[in-house]
Amino acid sequence: MPDRTAIEKSVKSVISQALKADEQKIALNSSLIRDLGAESIDFLDIVFRLEKEFKIKIPKGELFPEKMLTDSRFVQDGKVTPAGIQELKLRMPGAPWEEFSKNPQVSNLGDLFTVGMIVDYLAEKLSAAKS
Amino acid sequence: MSVPRLEGKVALVTGGSRGIGAAIVRRFQEDGAKVYFTYRSGSEAAEKLAILLEIPKDRAISCDVRKKDEVDAAVEFVLGKESRIDVLVNNAGVIRDGLFLTMEDEDWTEVIDTNLGGAYRFCKAAVRPMMMQRAGRIVNVSSIVGELGGFGQANYAASKGALNALTKSLASEFASRGITVNAIAPGMVNTDMSGAVRAAFGDKIKEKIPLGSFAEPGEIASAAAFLASDEARYITGQIITIDGGISLLSRR
Numbered sequence: 001m002p003d004r005t006a007i008e009k010s011v012k013s014v015i016s017q018a019l020k021a022d023e024q025k026i027a028l029n030s031s032l033i034r035d036l037g038a039e040s041i042d043f044l045d046i047v048f049r050l051e052k053e054f055k056i057k058i059p060k061g062e063l064f065p066e067k068m069l070t071d072s073r074f075v076q077d078g079k080v081t082p083a084g085i086q087e088l089k090l091r092m093p094g095a096p097w098e099e100f101s102k103n104p105q106v107s108n109l110g111d112l113f114t115v116g117m118i119v120d121y122l123a124e125k126l127s128a129a130k131s
Numbered sequence: 132m133s134v135p136r137l138e139g140k141v142a143l144v145t146g147g148s149r150g151i152g153a154a155i156v157r158r159f160q161e162d163g164a165k166v167y168f169t170y171r172s173g174s175e176a177a178e179k180l181a182i183l184l185e186i187p188k189d190r191a192i193s194c195d196v197r198k199k200d201e202v203d204a205a206v207e208f209v210l211g212k213e214s215r216i217d218v219l220v221n222n223a224g225v226i227r228d229g230l231f232l233t234m235e236d237e238d239w240t241e242v243i244d245t246n247l248g249g250a251y252r253f254c255k256a257a258v259r260p261m262m263m264q265r266a267g268r269i270v271n272v273s274s275i276v277g278e279l280g281g282f283g284q285a286n287y288a289a290s291k292g293a294l295n296a297l298t299k300s301l302a303s304e305f306a307s308r309g310i311t312v313n314a315i316a317p318g319m320v321n322t323d324m325s326g327a328v329r330a331a332f333g334d335k336i337k338e339k340i341p342l343g344s345f346a347e348p349g350e351i352a353s354a355a356a357f358l359a360s361d362e363a364r365y366i367t368g369q370i371i372t373i374d375g376g377i378s379l380l381s382r383r
Contacts, residue, residue, distance in 0.1 A: 041307060045262055052263070 001130050002054075008119050010053050015115060018045040026115055033110030040066070046118070054122060056129065063121055064113065065091050069106060080104040088112075094120040135163030136360040141213045142166050143206070145196055145253055146223030148173035150322035151272060153180050154348030155220055155355045160184050162356050167209050169194035169223065196223045196249025197241075206256035215264060218359040219257045221250035222272040224290075226324055231285045239286045246290035247297065254301060258310065267310035268359045271298050272351075275318045275374050279381055291316070295370050302368030311367035313358045318374025319345045341376030 002010070008028070016023040019036050032038040038046075043064045051058055061067045065088065068074050074084030085104060089097050095112040142159050146152040147168025153176070159166045167190045170177040177191040194205045209216055224246045227238035250271055261267025276284055277291030295314055302312040319325060319336060329336070329345070337344065354373055357363055372378055 039307070041304065045308070048259055048263060 001126050004119070004123055007122050007126070011050070011115060011118050011122065014049040014053055015046060015118075018042055018049055028114065028116035028119065030115045031111045032113045032115070038113075043113075050118070050122070054126065056125060058125075062091075063118065069109070075106055078106050080106060080109065092117055092121075135161070136362065137218070137356065138163035140164045140217040140359070141209065141215055142218035142220065142359065143209050143216055143253075143257065144168040144220040144222055145194070145249060146170065147220075148177035148180055148191070150324055151317065151320060151348045151351050152220075152222040154352040155222060155272075156180060156186075157184055158349065158352035158356045159218070159359070160186060162360075164218065164359075165213065166190065167192060167205075169196070169205055171195050171223070196252060197244045199252055202249070202252040203256050206253070206260075210260055216257050216260050217264075217266070218268045218270070219253060219261075220270045220272065220355060220359070221253055221294075223249045224272065224324075226284070226287050228283045228287065228327070230283055234286060242286040243290050243293075246287070247293045250294055250297060254297075254312075258301075258305060261310045262305070262308045265309045267305075267308075268363070269298075269301065269310065269312040270355050270358045271295075271312070271314040272355070273298070273314040273316040273370060275316050275372060275378050277316060278370070278372075279378060298370065299368045306367055311358075311363065313363075313366060313368065314370045315351060315354045315358070316370050316372045316374070317346060317351045318372075318377045320351060321345050321347055339377060339380060340374075341379060344375065346373060346375060 012023055012026045015021065015026055015036070019038055019042055021036050026036065030036055043066065047058050047063060068084065068087060074081055074087055080088070085097060085101055092112065094117055100108060100112060137159055142164045144152055144156050144159065144166060147156040148170035152168065156166050156168045166186060169192045171194065174193065178188065181188050181191045192205045192208060194201045196202060206216065225242055227242050229238060254269060258267070271294050273294050274287070274291040276288040277295045281288045298312050298314040305312060319329065319340065351373055354371055358366065
């Protein structure tokens, strides 16, 4: 299994390919949407490239829980409900949920999709696959 | 002599053993592409075509476009051999003409699931490698009845109208990845499939075509080759009508 530094390096390279972004400008805390300009199709592109790079399958919605956002249990009037935040916490434990909870606008969610979140996800996924 | 326009491209043509599909296979081969094609019922025709064009026999792939596993396997096969796919032509199609009120449910389902569902499944399988390549060409073989409707062709016309809409939708979704998606919409073409229509209405239809004749399959294939080439880089989401002018009449 690649160590965290190796994962980070590969993730940055994948993101720079998918978003045609300068690898030097990609940091762990870069937000994919706000800082790197990712759109919905870019998230798919990133998933495809990660699958190829790490030779894994990433089930739909596991890395980016985009389907959740159209579920009325989790999102109402453009805001993520407490149940929704609970669910997201489970899926993305590393994100700054306290900060987000203060103003849980769906439009702010994009800020939580960071490069570091992908690295966290992969580190866990790859170690689970190994054990 | 100039470089053939599809030199080095890997192309997959569905329903390539006969008719327009076979003409596209032939044209792509002549233009320098590495052509793979699928067939369902025409295994003999597929084999003959491969021999005639000196295409390795394993590039003729048996595939029922209604079956997802067969479609995925066909795309995987091409990727396994070539590691890329530059051009996808969704040509596989059937007709089951009949008056709407007496149309069997199976005739509706088969036509929709082949002509539209087949394109859906192949696009889904082939777009992913194209996305990774940041380049790709999809050409859907539609029909003028997709726009005009057709007497006794409710199923066929509906499948082609929907294929046009699929074409435009995918064009907008994949433009940012360098993938173009277009359709060609032939009118009357000299093929086996249109034989029954031509036998029934023959000269009556011909008289109505401004250019005065049916198309030869090769004349449809040349438009497909152009759309598949680098020269068509800036064209996407378009339905190119190739009908000798017949659709002009309905606009008069």
